[in-house]
Amino acid sequence: MPKRRYTTISIPIPLYERVKKMIEGTGFSSVSDYVTYVLRELVASYEESKLDFTREDEERIKRRLRALGYLD
Amino acid sequence: MAGERVMVIGLDSAPPSLAFERFLPKMPNLSELLDGARYGPLRSCHPPITVPAWAVMATSLTPGELGMYGFRHRKPGEYREYYLVTSRNLTRPAVWDHAAREGKKALLIAFPPSYPPLKVQGWVISDFHTPSTAKNYTHPPWLRLEVERVAGGPFTHDVEFRVEDRGPLVERLFEMTSQHLRVAEHLARTKRWDLMWYVEIGLDRLHHAFWKFFDPSHPRHVPDSEFADVAERYYRLLDEGIGRLVQAAKDASILVVSDHGAKAMTGAFAINEWLADNGYLALEERPTEQTGLAKAKVDWDRTVAWGWGGYYSRIFVNLRGREPRGRVSPEDFESTLAQLVDDLRRVRVPGGGSLGVEAHRPAEIYPEVRGDAPDLMVYFGDLSWRAAGTMGHGRWFLPENDTGPDDAVHDWDGIYLIRDPEGRVEPGELGATIYDVAPTILSLMGLGIPDGLRGEPLLDVS
Numbered sequence: 219m220p221k222r223r224y225t226t227i228s229i230p231i232p233l234y235e236r237v238k239k240m241i242e243g244t245g246f247s248s249v250s251d252y253v254t255y256v257l258r259e260l261v262a263s264y265e266e267s268k269l270d271f272t273r274e275d276e277e278r279i280k281r282r283l284r285a286l287g288y289l290d
Numbered sequence: 291m292a293g294e295r296v297m298v299i300g301l302d303s304a305p306p307s308l309a310f311e312r313f314l315p316k317m318p319n320l321s322e323l324l325d326g327a328r329y330g331p332l333r334s335c336h337p338p339i340t341v342p343a344w345a346v347m348a349t350s351l352t353p354g355e356l357g358m359y360g361f362r363h364r365k366p367g368e369y370r371e372y373y374l375v376t377s378r379n380l381t382r383p384a385v386w387d388h389a390a391r392e393g394k395k396a397l398l399i400a401f402p403p404s405y406p407p408l409k410v411q412g413w414v415i416s417d418f419h420t421p422s423t424a425k426n427y428t429h430p431p432w433l434r435l436e437v438e439r440v441a442g443g444p445f446t447h448d449v450e451f452r453v454e455d456r457g458p459l460v461e462r463l464f465e466m467t468s469q470h471l472r473v474a475e476h477l478a479r480t481k482r483w484d485l486m487w488y489v490e491i492g493l494d495r496l497h498h499a500f501w502k503f504f505d506p507s508h509p510r511h512v513p514d515s516e517f518a519d520v521a522e523r524y525y526r527l528l529d530e531g532i533g534r535l536v537q538a539a540k541d542a543s544i545l546v547v548s549d550h551g552a553k554a555m556t557g558a559f560a561i562n563e564w565l566a567d568n569g570y571l572a573l574e575e576r577p578t579e580q581t582g583l584a585k586a587k588v589d590w591d592r593t594v595a596w597g598w599g600g601y602y603s604r605i606f607v608n609l610r611g612r613e614p615r616g617r618v619s620p621e622d623f624e625s626t627l628a629q630l631v632d633d634l635r636r637v638r639v640p641g642g643g644s645l646g647v648e649a650h651r652p653a654e655i656y657p658e659v660r661g662d663a664p665d666l667m668v669y670f671g672d673l674s675w676r677a678a679g680t681m682g683h684g685r686w687f688l689p690e691n692d693t694g695p696d697d698a699v700h701d702w703d704g705i706y707l708i709r710d711p712e713g714r715v716e717p718g719e720l721g722a723t724i725y726d727v728a729p730t731i732l733s734l735m736g737l738g739i740p741d742g743l744r745g746e747p748l749l750d751v752s
Contacts, residue, residue, distance in 0.1 A: 263431055271376070271406050278421035279374055279405075285450045286418075287498075287595045287693035290582050290599050290679045 229253075295307045295542040296734050297478065297530055297729075300401070300489035301705070302340060302696075303497050305551030306331045307723060309705050314527040319533030323544060326713040328748060331703035334550040334724040336655050336657075337602045337667060338700045341375050343549035343724060344402045344489060348384040351744035354656020354663065356382055360600060363662040367614060368546070370584040373383035376419055379661075383740075385728045386485055392737055395485035397473050401489050413481055415473070418491050420446035435543075441469050447479035447576050448491060450695030451499040457498055460520055464527060467492040478538040486594035488532075496524045497552040501697035507542060507560045507695065508554040510689070543710040543734045547727060551701030558678040558688040559637075559645065559670045561605075566681065568633055570594045580692060586681050590615040590734035595630060599679030599692065601700050603663035605630065627651070627666055634668065637673075640687050645670040671713070673699050682713075706748075710734060714749045722748055 237249050246252040283289045301309065310329070314321055335353055342358035345635045351357055356625060358375055365371040379402065386396035387410070396412035405416035414429035417439060423444035428434040437445055437597055446466040455457055467490060474488045502508040504519040563584055565571035572592035583596060590608065594617060595621035598604040609623055610616035618626050637645040647670060652663040670677060676699055678692040689694070706722055708715050708730065725745030731740050733747035 248652065260430070260432065264742060266431075271378070275421040276374060279376075279419055282418075282421070282448070282450075283361055283374070284693070285452065286448070287452050287696055288600070290693050 225248075291559070291747040294484070294734070294736050295539060296485050296540050296545065296624040296731050297542045298485070298487040298545045298547060298731065299492050299535060300344065300373050300487065301528065301546065302344075302402075302489055302491045302550040303494040303550055303700065304548035304705050305553065305701055306703055306705050307551075307553075308521070308525065308576070309548070313522055316522055316526050317529035319536065320507075320707075322467075322628065323398060323532070323536065323546065323709050326717050327707045327709040328704070328720060329707040330719045330721045331551075331722065332547060332601070332706040334700075334702055334704055335599075337669075337725050338550035338673070338702055338704075339601050340402050340494065340549055341725050343704075345384070347379055347402070347549060347724045348386070348487070348546065350379075350385075350725045350745045351382055352656045352658075352725075352744060354659045357661025357663075359652075359661070359663055359667075360602075364598075364604075364606065364664075366662055367612070369588070369590060370615070373421070375403060377404050377406055382410070385731050386412070386487070388487055388732060388740060389737060391737060394735060394737075395482060397477055397481050397483035399477065399486075400470065400491060401487055402491070412483060412485075413437065413477065415445060416447075417489065420447045423447070432655075437477075438591065440473050445469070445473065447505045450693075451495040452696060453499075454695055456517055457497060460517070463492055463495060463499075464524065466639045467524070467527060467531070469680055471527075471534065474531070475534045475538050478535055482652055485731065487540075489526065490537070491529065493524070493548075494552070497695050501552070501554055503697075505554055510697070541711060543708065543712070545727070545731070546707040548704030548706075549558070549698065550686075551703045551726070552698045553674065553701045553703075554571075555676060555691065555697055555699040556671060556674040558599070558676040558691055559603075560678040560683050560688060561599060561603045561639070561668075562679060562681050564634075564637065564681055564686050565595060565597055567686070570630060571596050573681075577680045580680050581682045584679050591617060593627060594618055597668075597677065597679060598664070599677040600671065601676060603670070603677035603679075604670040605621060605666035605668060607665045609635045609665075610712055617629075631666070631668075632720040637686070639671070645675065647674070673701055675699075704723055708734075708748060710749065714723055716750060 241252045341361050342353040362372040389410035396410045398414045400417045402417040403419050405419040407414045407416045416427040420427045449462045500512050501514045502518045504521045572589040572590050574587040593608045595607050608617045610619050631649045634647045649668045652659045680692045726748050729739045729743050729745050729747040
């Protein structure tokens with residue numbers, strides 16, 4: 219198994235302390251573990267919602283703008 | 291540090307005549323803000339329309355430099371096809387991009403155009419260009435959960451106002467704006483923003499749908515209507531919201547601004563009917579019922595010019611070498627336009643009097659003309675007459691908008707108000723331009739003003 223590679227990210231110490239307190243008793247072994255977990259979730263949600271501005275979307279906006287009288 | 295956060299409250303289409311005069315006595319929060327503020331009419335851009343005006347305000351660049359001339363642009367080389375202007379056309383840096391370089395975060399709510407959701411350092415709820423709430427309409431995407439919890443459901447991006455039955459519209463309009471204000475206040479309190487910019491489009495919809503009920507000088511004024519007090523009630527709703535937003539950010543400098551003004555609509559001038567009657571637009575068959583130019587049987591080989599409707603008219607010359615069936619040779623291009631403007635200036639309105647034609651070549655009014663500009667931009671009756679692009683009316687002047695019930699048109703002057711808790715603005719009433727807003731925001735945030743902006747900061751920063 220290839221060795222995982224890591225880098226260091228700085229966060230404010232008060233935020234670190236708040237997260238540390240928050241994850242007590244949750245099974246996360248460290249703030250780093252928790253932050254990695256949260257970021258993976260967020261990145262996945264971002265990628266999922268990355269929208270193609272489809273032709274259908276454009277037609278829908280045109281319909282709306284027409285109803286608003288901006289287009290004839 | 292106090293005084294470095296800026297909250298911009300954008301009231302789409304608020305004119306000085308209503309916000310600073312007629313309804314001001316009913317607006318205690320706005321009145322209190324005015325006390326000690328610098329304020330006055332805010333001259334809009336060419337053209338004074340939601341798109342591009344908000345983008346102009348946020349960038350301090352002209353529509354020509356932004357390449358934004360309205361809600362839609364013609365596809366080059368196409369007579370009928372157009373494309374929509376969206377947030378993707380906003381490619382020049384806005385005030386939040388300048389601020390982000392200094393690590394400042396922005397919170398944008400319904401800024402036009404911001405769909406697909408603008409990517410900024412901060413938070414965005416996209417504007418009324420959002421096709422459906424089935425689409426992601428926030429940045430970051432997970433902001434949506436919080437928005438919908440506070441909103442009590444999906445964010446309402448707009449209401450359709452061109453309806454004959456105004457009753458249900460009143461309710462929808464008030465509900466939408468109340469929801470926006472609730473979400474804006476929540477985000478103002480919970481996010482660590484440095485620049486917040488919220489635009490309420492509902493006010494523009496109010497003006498279009500209800501102007502004739504409160505304005506006795508409106509050509510189609512309806513006296514003693516059940517809707518007579520809708521506008522006043524709506525302005526009061528806005529005022530309550532403004533009060534809450536200001537309380538949510540007591541340390542912040544506050545700007546209340548509008549992108550353009552509004553006034554009673556006299557009617558519509560059917561530009562393509564006129565062009566056809568004057569030999570500029572050739573038709574194989576004259577439509578007998580209302581028909582958009584895209585569906586009309588145009589004889590392009592014989593057509594000299596055609597027009598688009600809207601709050602202003604865009605005129606395109608059928609130029610040889612540029613258009614697929616161009617008729618006008620490049621050497622005749624300028625004289626054709628000059629002749630067309632001369633002919634337009636001779637038009638009289640029903641009952642006599644000049645139509646009041648103001649025509650501009652984009653290159654004359656913008657330092658740079660990017661994107662797909664029209665050949666000519668024309669205003670009628672100082673904006674009191676809309677331009678109708680449709681044909682088949684059998685006359686040039688229409689008492690109503692061709693695209694549905696509508697009572698209002700835009701006006702050149704919007705409003706601005708700056709209240710700075712640090713006292714960096716000289717209080718009093720003074721005119722300003724839409725280009726002055728972005729440099730003012732940057733100055734209030736303690737940031738440098740980049741080269742090339744078209745306005746000046748409205749504060750004493752000696």
